[in-house]
Each structure stands twice: as structure tokens, then as C-alpha cells.
Amino acid sequence: MDKALLERKNLDALLxxxxxxxxxxxxxxxxxxxxxxxxxxxxxxxxxxxxxxxRLSAKGLFFPxxxxxxxxxxxxxxxxxxxxGAFVVFGxxxxxxxxxxxxxxxxxxxxxxxxxxxxxxxxxxxxAMACDQPCASCFCxxxxxxxxxxxxxxxxxxxxxxxxxxxxxxxxxKGGEFLRTYADFFAAVDGDTLKERDERAAAAKRRMKxxxxxxxxxxxxxxxxxxxxxTLTKTCLGCGVCAxxxxxxxxxxxxxxxxxxxxxxxxxxxxxxFPRFTLHASGHNPRPLKKARMRQRIMHKFxxxxxxxxxxxxxxxxxxxxxxxxxxxxxRILAAFKDLQ
Amino acid sequence: MGDAAREIRRIAAELFDxxxxxxxxxxxxxxxxxxxxxxxxxxxxxxxxxxxxxxxSHNLAVYLPSLFRRGPQKKGAESAPPRVGVVAxxxxxxxxxxxxxxxxxxxxxxxxxGVPCRGMIDARKLEAxxxxxxxxxxxxxxxxxxxxxxxxxxxxxxxxxxxxxxxxDACLECxxxxxxxxxxxxxGHARPAGNNGDALLKEFAKLxxxxxxxxxxxxxxxxxxxxxxxxxxxxxxxxxxxxETNSPAWIGVTTELSDTMIFHIVRIFHQAGRxxxxxxxxxxxxxxxxxxxxxxxxxxxxxxxxxxxPGFDLETPPPLLTFREDDQQGFITEPHRG
Amino acid sequence: MSEAxxxxxxxxxxxxxxxxxxxxxxADLAGxxxxxxxxxxxxxxxxxxxxxxxxxxxxxxxxxxxGVLVSGCHPGDCHYLSGNLVARRKFALVKSLxxxxxxxxxxxxxxxxxxxxxxxxxSLVEKVTEDVRKLGPQKKLAKVP
Numbered sequence: 001m002d003k004a005l006l007e008r009k010n011l012d013a014l015l016x017x018x019x020x021x022x023x024x025x026x027x028x029x030x031x032x033x034x035x036x037x038x039x040x041x042x043x044x045x046x047x048x049x050x051x052x053x054x055r056l057s058a059k060g061l062f063f064p065x066x067x068x069x070x071x072x073x074x075x076x077x078x079x080x081x082x083x084x085g086a087f088v089v090f091g092x093x094x095x096x097x098x099x100x101x102x103x104x105x106x107x108x109x110x111x112x113x114x115x116x117x118x119x120x121x122x123x124x125x126x127x128a129m130a131c132d133q134p135c136a137s138c139f140c141x142x143x144x145x146x147x148x149x150x151x152x153x154x155x156x157x158x159x160x161x162x163x164x165x166x167x168x169x170x171x172x173x174k175g176g177e178f179l180r181t182y183a184d185f186f187a188a189v190d191g192d193t194l195k196e197r198d199e200r201a202a203a204a205k206r207r208m209k210x211x212x213x214x215x216x217x218x219x220x221x222x223x224x225x226x227x228x229x230x231t232l233t234k235t236c237l238g239c240g241v242c243a244x245x246x247x248x249x250x251x252x253x254x255x256x257x258x259x260x261x262x263x264x265x266x267x268x269x270x271x272x273x274f275p276r277f278t279l280h281a282s283g284h285n286p287r288p289l290k291k292a293r294m295r296q297r298i299m300h301k302f303x304x305x306x307x308x309x310x311x312x313x314x315x316x317x318x319x320x321x322x323x324x325x326x327x328x329x330x331x332r333i334l335a336a337f338k339d340l341q
Numbered sequence: 342m343g344d345a346a347r348e349i350r351r352i353a354a355e356l357f358d359x360x361x362x363x364x365x366x367x368x369x370x371x372x373x374x375x376x377x378x379x380x381x382x383x384x385x386x387x388x389x390x391x392x393x394x395x396x397x398s399h400n401l402a403v404y405l406p407s408l409f410r411r412g413p414q415k416k417g418a419e420s421a422p423p424r425v426g427v428v429a430x431x432x433x434x435x436x437x438x439x440x441x442x443x444x445x446x447x448x449x450x451x452x453x454x455g456v457p458c459r460g461m462i463d464a465r466k467l468e469a470x471x472x473x474x475x476x477x478x479x480x481x482x483x484x485x486x487x488x489x490x491x492x493x494x495x496x497x498x499x500x501x502x503x504x505x506x507x508x509x510d511a512c513l514e515c516x517x518x519x520x521x522x523x524x525x526x527x528x529g530h531a532r533p534a535g536n537n538g539d540a541l542l543k544e545f546a547k548l549x550x551x552x553x554x555x556x557x558x559x560x561x562x563x564x565x566x567x568x569x570x571x572x573x574x575x576x577x578x579x580x581x582x583x584x585e586t587n588s589p590a591w592i593g594v595t596t597e598l599s600d601t602m603i604f605h606i607v608r609i610f611h612q613a614g615r616x617x618x619x620x621x622x623x624x625x626x627x628x629x630x631x632x633x634x635x636x637x638x639x640x641x642x643x644x645x646x647x648x649x650x651p652g653f654d655l656e657t658p659p660p661l662l663t664f665r666e667d668d669q670q671g672f673i674t675e676p677h678r679g
Numbered sequence: 680m681s682e683a684x685x686x687x688x689x690x691x692x693x694x695x696x697x698x699x700x701x702x703x704x705x706a707d708l709a710g711x712x713x714x715x716x717x718x719x720x721x722x723x724x725x726x727x728x729x730x731x732x733x734x735x736x737x738x739x740x741x742x743x744x745x746g747v748l749v750s751g752c753h754p755g756d757c758h759y760l761s762g763n764l765v766a767r768r769k770f771a772l773v774k775s776l777x778x779x780x781x782x783x784x785x786x787x788x789x790x791x792x793x794x795x796x797x798x799x800x801x802s803l804v805e806k807v808t809e810d811v812r813k814l815g816p817q818k819k820l821a822k823v824p
Contacts, residue, residue, distance in 0.1 A: 674807065
């Protein structure tokens with residue numbers, strides 16, 4: 001069965017059953033400004049799905065901010081302990097789910113697997129939640145996504161409007177397996193429910209203004225020396241907010257932290273917007289100016305990724321737009337270039 | 342505040358027409374019709390973009406040090422520093438003076454347009470309210486009234502929200518809402534000055550040592566080390582921050598809690614005698630960390646211990662560059678005698 | 680102090696930053712005069728108390744020091760004339776900020792000891808050691824890799 005209906009009264013029981021075998025992460029209130037964050041939850045009462053996305057994306061559940069890669073003592077390497085433990089992530093928006101497939105391109109595949117990331121991906125079931133109320137800062141439809149998109153989701157859940165019932169649709173073997181495992185909590189789906197779902201999906205898409213991004217890569221490539229890079233990025237502060245909150249940004253730093261002869265090698269998030277990101281040991285910095293750094297960010301996402309991974313590396317989640325301390329809007333930059341002659 | 346916006350545009354255009362400035366830093370309308378964002382304009386035509394309303398909460402002085410930072414100059418052939426116009430609230434003005442005092446931005450190269458402030462609202466709070474009231478509809482305009490802020494939506498609705506609850510908490514405690522020392526002042530009235538008796542700080546200080554430590558840890562454990570606070574702060578302008586040196590590596594670069602706590606303690610300590618309590622660090626933080634119980638502590642200590650409040654005059658030496666014979670030393674340990 | 684710490688015979692470890700001209704010499708005098716004081720301090724000699732960067736104190740605590748002692752010349756007697764006077768302001772602010780966030784004030788102490796005050800130095804170390812012993816091992820800022 002690849003589609004099933006979960007009535008509201010069964011949701012709590014389903015979560016309890018999941019908790020017996022796995023950790024459960026979902027958007028919960030993070031105690032500040034009404035915002036939410038992916039947190040471990042025990043019951044439906046803790047889950048809050050807001051029209052506005054979670055502060056941090058789901059990427060931190062797979063590619064944590066700080067990850068201990070190995071321990072050492074003197075010159076002896078101790079065992080590397082890979083993360084274990086099954087977990088379910090519920091309430092991931094289609095933009096975040098899609099980004100997970102792009103992180104897969106980076107961390108898995110090509111014959112070089114990142115074992116830490118891979119373990120977590122293997123251990124997780126991703127249940128996406130479709131968006132019926134896209135926000136003004138959302139632009140997934142401008143970058144090939146959709147509020148009812150299923151890329152990266154093992155299951156896509158959507159609100160049916162029938163007394164809180166949720167429609168679950170499996171989009172992977174793991175998703176199908178999930179529905180079979182928890183079949184007791186689900187009911188069959190009728191044709192009307194599916195029809196309504198299609199209507200809701202269309203309505204959500206209609207609420208969004210899509211930027212026409214055809215030829216964007218060509219325009220960006222042609223505009224590499226454009227003075228627009230300077231004028232559009234003058235106000236950038238050079239912090240890491242956009243890169244850290246982005247569901248697909250994945251640059252990292254590896255450092256050793258020691259006390260005496262004992263230590264750990266750790267990986268932590270990094271941002272190409274930090275002024276010293278590209279500082280060489282010689283003192284030379286190939287990207288000394290803000291415009292070069294922001295240009296690299298845009299080019300990576302909208303040009304280089306298309307060449308290397310066959311897709312843009314932006315899901316249109318809008319977090320960078322909302323959270324940028326100076327409201328530097330990526331959509332503005334894209335609009336300026338797509339109109340370039 | 343349509344009048345202030347018009348005034349700012351008029352003054353800016355005059356400055357450009359009279360070739361008095363090379364660039365002006367101000368605000369323009371931001372995303373979604375109601376945020377504001379900083380903007381650099383370089384001509385009278387571009388000055389038409391300048392705006393002013395309740396969401397202009399950034400501290401524009403942050404852009405000054407890099408504008409004036411130049412490499413080594415050949416003697417006798419030094420290039421003239423740029424002439425920079427800047428729109429300034431009182432907190433921006435105080436940061437600007439602090440920067441001038443530290444020789445990061447020559448006062449004579451700046452033309453300051455001062456604007457009295459009624460308190461700025463948190464655009465994110467407003468956006469969340471709009472999302473809750475009207476879903477993800479786009480907002481096309483914002484009107485800042487006396488008691489209320491109204492927004493117009495793309496589907497033709499008008500929503501109104503009470504202004505005070507949306508005002509940044511720090512603005513509620515602002516002691517100096519009118520900039521002093523600007524080159525020209527825009528007409529308008531400011532919110533009443535007052536600091537609420539430093540209530541926030543006193544409330545924190547009343548807690549027990551254990552409670553203070555728990556609260557400090559709880560705030561700082563939210564930190565993701567994005568450095569938005571540091572980058573948004575006008576007086577954090579070191580080209581190499583202590584948090585990023587690797588010889589010596591004072592602190593680790595990850596979110597390890599002890600490292601992160603020391604980052605914040607020392608960064609805040611570095612603001613002693615320089616911090617204008619503009620709240621830029623708090624507003625920039627994507628994780629909603631409230632640094633105010635700590636930033637206000639260093640500012641209050643400098644006031645009480647050394648009688649200094651930064652940002653009002655260029656002559657008084659910075660408090661940590663000077664001393665008095667009678668500086669307090671009650672904190673010194675006197676060993677007991679046998 | 681925790682039972683565990685007492686049982687394991689825990690002794691306070693205190694990093695002492697001493698200015699070369701006064702406090703370090705004072706400590707030296709205590710030594711040659713055979714004055715006894717607890718072996719809790721690890722001395723780091725600096726040219727002047729004005730050399731002290733708050734990061735030294737933070738670093739010591741991160742490395743697991745149970746306490747930090749900073750000592751320089753008496754105000755007015757600084758070998759470099761005013762190093763300790765400028766430092767005095769910094770020290771007051773650092774002590775206040777650390778206490779404010781919840782670090783026990785007795786863990787980070789500042790004093791003035793002159794080159795001729797061997798006895799004062801010994802008493803100072805006695806006092807600081809006792810203060811830190813009562814608080815137990817420092818865990819708040821200690822970083823374990």
C-alpha cells in the first residue's frame with residue numbers, strides 16, 4: 001500500500017509506537033519569538049507546524065553543527081564511533097526534504113561516502129509535511145520545487161481538512177515499509193481524498209509567485225564580472241547566518257582540540273561568507289572582497305551545482321531571506337541577473 | 342513616518358547635488374513590502390530609494406570602519422578618505438562617535454543625518470503576526486502610525502497591529518532616543534527617554550549565582566557560532582577576531598559550550614566603554630539569543646565604576662586607555678595576616 | 680565540596696599570573712625565606728600585570744584550573760609606571776562580568792604584592808587556596824576534549 005489515511009485520533013498512538021523503536025524529531029516551539037526548531041518530541045502536543053519554517057533546517061540532524069570524527073591519545077587513534085540509532089523526522093517541509101537529496105550528492109556517492117552522514121541517513125525515516133500556507137519568503141516553485149513536493153521524503157503527509165486527518169503517501173521503499181509496519185494505525189484512502197489533495201496542492205502552488213529562472217545559469221555565467229555583484233552585496237555583513245540556516249549549504253571546517261596529549265578531531269559548519277574563509281596560510285586571500293564571496297555563493301548554488309550535480313542547490317525555503325540580519329534577498333540577486341542583457 | 346523619509350531623500354539629494362558626499366548609507370524598503378534593509382546610494386537619483394519607517398532597526402555605523410580602512414599610503418600622495426553620509430538614529434550616532442574616537446572613521450569625513458526615534462519594531466515579530474493572521478500572503482505596504490502599525494496585503498486586506506508590543510525590547514529601555522551631534526536633524530518626535538530603571542539587568546542580578554549560571558548557559562547553548570552578533574556590531578571591527586586566531590587558538594571554532602561561553606564573555610568584555618546598547622547583536626542573532634543581561638552589565642559597570650557613557654564626545658579618552666589614582670579597588674584580595 | 684573530590688584527595692590547582700618585578704620577586708622571597716604555603720599555584724611570570732589579557736584567565740579556566748590568581752605591583756609602584764593602573768580597570772570589569780554570569784567570584788582573584796612582601800605572598804596563596812578548596816573542582820568552564 002503506498003497511500004494511507006491517518007485519522008487524528010490515531011496520531012498520538014502512532015507516535016508512541018514510533019517512540020518504542022526510534023527517536024522522533026519534529027518542529028517544536030523553541031521558546032522564543034514563536035519560532036520552531038526540530039527537537040526530540042514524545043507526543044503530538046509538543047509538535048507545532050507553523051506556516052513559517054523552523055529556524056534551523058533538518059540538515060543538522062544528518063550533518064550536525066559539531067561532530068566528533070575521532071579521538072586520539074598521543075599518536076594513537078582511538079576507535080571512531082559512528083552515530084547509531086533509528087530516528088524518524090516528522091514535519092520536514094518539501095524544501096528541506098529536497099535538500100537532503102542534494103546533501104546525498106555531496107556526502108554519499110562518487111565512491112567516497114562520508115560514513116557519519118551515511119549512517120544517519122540510513123537510520124532515518126523522513127516524513128515530509130506538505131505546505132498549504134506558503135509564506136511570502138518562500139520561493140520553492142522558482143527553483144523547481146513545490147509545496148507538495150516529495151523529493152527526499154520517504155513519506156509525504158498532507159492535511160486533508162477532514163477533522164485533522166492526514167494523508168500519507170509513500171515515495172520510497174522505506175516509506176512503504178513504514179506504512180506496512182504501522183498499518184494498524186492507518187485507514188484506506190478513497191478517490192475523493194486524492195482528488196482533494198490534488199486541488200490543495202494546486203491551490204498552494206497558485207499562492208506562490210514564481211520567478212522565471214530559465215536561462216539563469218547562462219546569465220550568471222555571462223555576468224561573472226558584472227558591477228551588479230558589487231552593488232547588490234555592499235551591505236552583506238559577512239556572518240554565517242545564510243549558510244548555517246540553509247538546508248543545503250554544507251561547507252565545514254575540521255579542527256583538532258587537545259588537552260595535553262588527549263584530543264578529538266571535530267568537524268563544524270563553516271561559511272563561505274566569512275571574510276577569512278579562503279585565507280591561505282601564506283596570507284593571500286583569493287576572495288578578499290564581499291562581492292567575490294557573495295558571487296561565489298550564488299554561482300555555487302545556481303551554476304556550479306547545475307554542472308556537477310545536475311540541479312540548483314537552493315530549495316527556496318526562504319530562511320536566508322528572513323534571517324539575514326540586513327535582509328539581503330537572494331531573490332533580488334537572481335532577478336537582477338535574469339534580466340541582464 | 343512619511344515626512345522623515347521625504348526629508349531624508351531631500352537632504353541626501355542636496356548633498357549629492359552639492360557634491361558634498363561620495364556615498365550615503367541609509368535604509369530602503371526590504372523584502373515583502375515591509376522590512377527595511379541598509380542601502381548604499383551614490384547619487385541624487387539613487388537617493389530616491391531611501392526610506393524611513395518603524396523597521397529601520399539596523400545600526401548603520403557598522404559599515405564605517407571598512408569604508409575608511411585603507412592600505413599603506415605613500416607619504417605626500419595619500420588618497421583622500423571618502424566623504425560618507427549616514428542616516429543615524431541616536432544609537433547609530435553613539436556608535437559612530439565611538440568609532441571616530443577610535444580613529445576608525447574620521448568625524449570630519451562624515452555627514453550625519455540625525456533622526457529622532459520612536460522605537461523600532463521587530464520585523465520578524467510582525468511577519469509572524471501577519472503569517473498567523475493571513476497565512477503567507479504578501480505584504481505590499483507598511484504604515485507606521487502613532488499607536489498602531491498597519492500593513493496592506495497583496496490581496497487587498499488591511500491588517501492592523503498595536504505598535505508597542507512589536508517594538509524591540511531594547512528600544513523600550515532606550516535612554517537616548519534623540520541623536521546628539523548630528524550635522525542635520527530631521528523633524529520628528531522621539532519616544533520618551535528612560536531606561537525602565539535598568540529593570541532587565543536588575544532582574545537578572547537578583548537571581549542566585551546558580552540561577553544566573555543556568556540562564557547564561559541556557560542562552561549561550563542556543564548559539565550556532567554564526568558570528569552575526571559580532572558582524573552586526575559597529576565596534577567589532579578587528580580584521581582578525583580572537584575567536585578565529587589559531588596561534589594561539591584561544592577557543593575552538595565549534596559550538597562546544599565552554600568555547601562558546603568564552604566567546605560571548607570576551608566579546609562583550611571587549612565592548613566595555615564602547616557599546617552603545619544599540620541591540621544590533623540581539624537583532625542579528627538568528628537563534629533569538631538574548632544577550633542583553635550581559636551586554637548591559639558591562640555598560641552599567643563602566644558607567645558606575647568609571648563614570649563613562651560612550652558616544653557623546655570625542656575628547657574624553659576611552660575608559661580602558663586611561664586610569665585614575667583613586668579608581669576603585671574593593672575587588673582586590675587582601676590576604677589576612679596570621 | 681563534593682564527597683568524591685574529597686575522597687580522591689583532590690587539591691586545588693590555581694594558575695597564578697605574577698608580574699616579574701614585584702609579585703614574582705615577592706614569591707621568590709617567600710621561597711628563599713623558607714615560608715610555607717600550599718603547593719597549589721602554578722606560576723606564570725608576566726612582565727607586568729598590564730600584560731594580562733582576560734583570555735589568559737579564560738584559558739586557564741578552560742584548561743581545568745580550579746582558580747586563577749593575578750598579582751602585580753601596588754598602584755603607584757609599577758615598574759612601567761602605569762601598567763597596573765590601566766590593568767586595575769580591566770580587572771574590576773572582568774571580575775564583575777565573570778561573577779555576573781555565575782562563575783564563583785572566589786575562583787578568580789586579583790591582588791598587589793611587592794617584591795619585599797614574601798609573607799604577604801604566602802598569606803595570599805593561603806587565602807586563595809582555602810577559598811578555592813571550599814568551592815571544589817572547577818567544572819563550569821573546564822573543557823574536556
